[in-house]
Amino acid sequence: MKRRFVVGIVAGVLVGVAGVGTLYGIGHLNSAAGESGSSSILSGSFYNKAKANALKQVVQAKYIGEGLDEDMLEGIYRGYVYGVGDTYTSYLSEEAFNKEQTEAAGNYLGTGIRFTWGITNQYLIVTEVIPNSPAEQAGIIVGDKIFAVDGIKALGSNETKIYEKLIYNGTDPVVYTIKNNDETETREVSLVADVVKINLIESKLLDNGVGYVDLDGLVDGSTEQISVQIDELINKGATSLILDLRSVYSDNLGEVQKLCDLFLDEQVVFSVKHKDGTVTPYKTQNGKYDLPLAVLTGTYTEGVLEAFPAAIQTLDRGVLVGEETAGNGTTQVRVPLEDGSGLSITTGLVLDAKGNQIKDNGVAPSVVQKTITENSLELVTTGTLKLENDVILQKAIEVLK
Structure with missing residues (x-):
């Protein structure tokens, strides 16, 4: 996907999975925690259930925010694969895997906005709008400025949260606070990610x-x-x-x-x-x-x-x-x-x-x-x-x- 001057998503391309098959699901990995032998991912020296429970208790007791079990488990899977030390070998969540599979077929999955940071780093500027995408249908054009997404201000200090919103491709709507290029008009636009066939x-x-x-x-x-x-x-x-x-x-x-x-x-x-x-x-x-x-x-x-x-x-x-x-x-x-x-x-x-x-x-x-x-x-x-x-x-x- 187009990434020239764009801070955004790395689109991957599937290179045949013939002969590889489907690996055991997460449920199988969890059930393996009680098995003996070094071959099990979550057994022996690879995984300490008591330690994991202790971490959970401390986080829930001390962390100022809300630590969600699902997100913490996803972190375990990501961290395990990350441990191989190769930037390009990674665990992909269901959402991320679905996006990469979609884009491998030459399609786009998202709201249709490509962007970069504005000159003051206090807004994002739209660099491209995918034809026939939710963004185009909502009237967003190149040069529009995004000042907030779901109430999160587009500031450098909010970079991680903003990116999470911008790359979200689930079924829930995301609300963009947008101004035109000369900042004379402000509007809120609700967008839901969709699959769009694109011209590469x-x-x-x-x-x-x-x-x-x-x-x-x-x-x-x-x-x-x-x-x-x-x-x-x-x-x-x-x-x-x-x-x-x-x-x-x-x-x-x-x-x-x-x-x-x-x-x-x-x-x-x-x-x-x-x-x-x-x-x-x-x-x-x-x-x-x-x-x-x-x-x-x-x-x-x-x-x-x-x-x-x-x-x-x-x-x-x-x-x-x-x-x-x-x-x-x-x-x-x-x-x-x-x-x-x-x-x-x-x-x-x-x-x-x-x-x-x-x-x-x-x-x-x-x-x-x-x-x-x-x-x-x-x-x-x-x-x-x-x-x-x-x-x-x-x-x-x-x-x-």
Whole structure:
């Protein structure tokens, strides 16, 4: 999902769970507490029921707020998986797992608002409204300012609570206190999250025959759509291409391989190292397009997708412009639990065409161009950034001349 200049949700992409099956539900884990043997998650040295009860009693007796059993148990599950020490291996609540499954299919689940902090850090500014979403239907537009959500003021000191409200995708309504951009009108809008089909790919023919393709995600079928739009750009006169990946997180291994195949001739373009030490190479067949190519990257270019800019640069097929990628070159599977929650698990490390690990290293562009203050200021005051003012895009156009 689009995360350029946006503080928000990390959208994941499901990479096949074939052969993994459904893990034991939370009820099974709890019942295992009384079993002996180190294989049980909640037994032996792994879990001390008496200690857990003591913690509960102390919290209930001393904590100024209300400690809810359900939330505290969720914390145990999150903490247990967190203990592996990998940022990208995590426990997902039922709500979070449902959202990621929905977005893996190319849909959006939420109220339809994407946002960033305003210039004073005392409000959020709407940077995008998803078409056909609850927010659009309620008349919210780009540039509107959110001053409170369910009565919680949009202040830096309330950041965690505000984010919880903004990413909530349950069935209860959430009330947004909104002002228009010049703050002359205030209204309260009640929104309920919904599933919305979204367009992940947009394209436009720029001046000098530059075809611009902007990706908002990469799911099953995306590469075919990209190819259709590139063909249309070529028919309109495109003589070079810019592929914008600054907003994209994807772990759809098959689609990343297909994306490489659009631009790279037959060869190994990247590989994946598995837990047992074996390495699986991924090859292309025949690159369909040979137009000059620039790929825009940034800190939100994440996941298996990072294999694509790495291949483009390592195999000298095009130029990377922007900032270093996230350094999360891993393969993931998401496994459902019986109660609706799930696990996101790192299963492999992505290596570039020369065998270099991408995880923790990222892919550094050959042409470095950072976002300038003026770009950030335009975004936090108007909620949008015009293409002609986007210094990274303009640098890529310059490189292609």
